Amino acid sequence: MLFMKRSILLGVVFYFLGFAATFTGVLWAEGISPAQEQEFTDAKGALEAARNVQAEKFAPSYMKQAEEFLQTARNAKQIPDTAGFSRASLLARAYAELAEAVAKLEIDVEKLAATNDALQKAKAEIEQLKNKP
Amino acid sequence: MDKNKFRILNYFSIIMLGLIVLLPVAVMAAETPLMSLDAAKSAIEQAQRAGAEQQALEDLSAAKSWLALAEKAFTAANSVMAMISTSKTKKAKEEEVIYLATMAKIKALTAEAIAKKFTTAAKLKDTMKDLSDYQSAIVVMKDKQQQAEMAKEVQAKAEAERKHLGESQRVAEEIEAQKRKELLEAQRKTAELEVLKQREIQEARLKELEREKEAAQAKLKDEQMSAQRAKEVMEIKAGEEKLSAEKMKLAAMQTKLQVLEQEKAMLTAAGKIPKVTARAEDKKIVMTILAIHLFTSANDLSPAGKEILDSVAIFLKTYPNNKVVARGHTDSQGKAAANQALSEKRAQKVREYLVAYQNISPNRITAEGVGSAQPAATNASEAGRALNRRVELTVLIGE
Numbered sequence: 399m400l401f402m403k404r405s406i407l408l409g410v411v412f413y414f415l416g417f418a419a420t421f422t423g424v425l426w427a428e429g430i431s432p433a434q435e436q437e438f439t440d441a442k443g444a445l446e447a448a449r450n451v452q453a454e455k456f457a458p459s460y461m462k463q464a465e466e467f468l469q470t471a472r473n474a475k476q477i478p479d480t481a482g483f484s485r486a487s488l489l490a491r492a493y494a495e496l497a498e499a500v501a502k503l504e505i506d507v508e509k510l511a512a513t514n515d516a517l518q519k520a521k522a523e524i525e526q527l528k529n530k531p
Numbered sequence: 532m533d534k535n536k537f538r539i540l541n542y543f544s545i546i547m548l549g550l551i552v553l554l555p556v557a558v559m560a561a562e563t564p565l566m567s568l569d570a571a572k573s574a575i576e577q578a579q580r581a582g583a584e585q586q587a588l589e590d591l592s593a594a595k596s597w598l599a600l601a602e603k604a605f606t607a608a609n610s611v612m613a614m615i616s617t618s619k620t621k622k623a624k625e626e627e628v629i630y631l632a633t634m635a636k637i638k639a640l641t642a643e644a645i646a647k648k649f650t651t652a653a654k655l656k657d658t659m660k661d662l663s664d665y666q667s668a669i670v671v672m673k674d675k676q677q678q679a680e681m682a683k684e685v686q687a688k689a690e691a692e693r694k695h696l697g698e699s700q701r702v703a704e705e706i707e708a709q710k711r712k713e714l715l716e717a718q719r720k721t722a723e724l725e726v727l728k729q730r731e732i733q734e735a736r737l738k739e740l741e742r743e744k745e746a747a748q749a750k751l752k753d754e755q756m757s758a759q760r761a762k763e764v765m766e767i768k769a770g771e772e773k774l775s776a777e778k779m780k781l782a783a784m785q786t787k788l789q790v791l792e793q794e795k796a797m798l799t800a801a802g803k804i805p806k807v808t809a810r811a812e813d814k815k816i817v818m819t820i821l822a823i824h825l826f827t828s829a830n831d832l833s834p835a836g837k838e839i840l841d842s843v844a845i846f847l848k849t850y851p852n853n854k855v856v857a858r859g860h861t862d863s864q865g866k867a868a869a870n871q872a873l874s875e876k877r878a879q880k881v882r883e884y885l886v887a888y889q890n891i892s893p894n895r896i897t898a899e900g901v902g903s904a905q906p907a908a909t910n911a912s913e914a915g916r917a918l919n920r921r922v923e924l925t926v927l928i929g930e
Contacts, residue, residue, distance in 0.1 A: 499644035510651055527676060
């Protein structure tokens with residue numbers, strides 16, 4: 399019972415703290431630097447590169463994360479929240495790069511599977527040819 | 532009012548109940564910095580196991596750097612100073628740790644994916660190579676099998692042709708046997724015919740021989756008769772020839788007799804010529820005149836010698852058809868060449884006189900010298916040498 403009370407209190411406290419922090423960030427916000435803008439642009443580029451290798455098909459969760467963080471960055475830019483903008487941009491770029499790497503890996507895995515399949519068929523065909531009278 | 536209060540109280544109760552149920556779950560599900568750090572570490576270890584140190588060192592290093600920053604931030608967040616800081620600051624620091632750890636985790640995952648991609652690409656390359664090898668092997672095997680099938684077809688064709696050939700050969704052998712049989716039959720018939728023919732020929736030959744025999748006998752008879760007649764003719768001819776030969780022999784004997792008579796007459800006539808010694812030899816009369824009677828010491832004809840030659844000329848004119856040879860001889864004294872020349876000169880002198888002064892035909896008389904080669908007497912004495920120095924006039928008879 400005591401644990402539940404503490405949890406409720408903590409939840410309420412965090413809720414209000416988050417709310418206050420949001421307004422505090424708005425009040426203390428500074429301008430977006432060119433370097434931060436570049437990070438955002440890099441994130442968009444990484445996302446585009448990931449799309450080019452069909453990352454939405456092969457790594458949908460990471461792509462979703464990247465897109466969400468890119469959107470978060472956009473939102474942070476509107477406020478503006480420079481720290482949040484920077485973090486979200488970096489996270490978006492990192493997730494996009496991860497999605498791209500995973501997509502590339504999956505493409506090769508698919509190719510490998512197809513090749514293995516073809517190889518097995520070839521082996522089977524060879525066996526069949528061997529056994530052919 | 533009571534109803535509204537009750538309603539508000541109900542709503543409040545529901546909200547509170549929701550908060551009581553959901554808040555602990557939310558707090559428990561919320562990501563803590565420590566969890567984030569553990570997750571990042573775990574991701575880095577996994578990336579290392581995947582070979583990221585070799586294939587994705589840059590991302591792995593980045594992950595480690597982010598992790599180091601996260602750990603530093605975590606240490607700072609749990610320091611004594613942080614304990615006494617405000618909850619707002621503490622929350623911000625925890626979020627910072629979570630952010631850094633998340634970045635480390637993402638980078639580690641990226642490194643792992645890249646490393647796995649390299650490994651997979653290598654496997655893919657090997658597998659594709661294997662596949663290519665197998666496909667090549669399949670092509671080769673198919674080719675071989677196709678060749679084998681073609682060989683089988685060829686073999687089957689060859690077998691069929693061999694069978695066909697065997698059949699043809701059998702038929703040919705049968706035909707050949709038939710032909711051989713026919714040939715033997717034909718040969719046998721031919722032999723029989725030949726025998727018959729030979730028999731006929733022999734019979735015909737016998738008949739012919741018989742006829743030939745008869746003809747030969749007739750011919751022999753004719754020939755015997757002809758031979759008899761020829762023999763008689765030959766005997767007649769032989770008689771005639773013998774008679775002719777006898778006649779010729781008789782004529783020759785008559786001629787010889789005439790010659791002998793002429794020779795005798797000539798010898799007698801010649802013997803009458805003064806200073807001339809005559810003798811008869813085979814069909815010739817040799818008149819010898821010593822040089823001492825004919826020539827002077829200068830070997831010119833002496834007047835006495837001319838007179839002797841005039842007598843000789845008369846004798847020669849008596850027998851105008853007989854050839855005459857004037858032959859000079861010397862003794863053996865002096866050189867042979869000189870004697871030869873002297874003998875020729877003396878013979879020539881005699882001939883010239885007879886031709887020039889006695890009109891003896893130059894075609895009738897010849898002159899020659901023999902030196903001392905044919906002595907008439909010994910040269911050892913003067914008397915003999917005087918006999919050897921001479922001119923002989925040989926008159927040929929019957930030429």
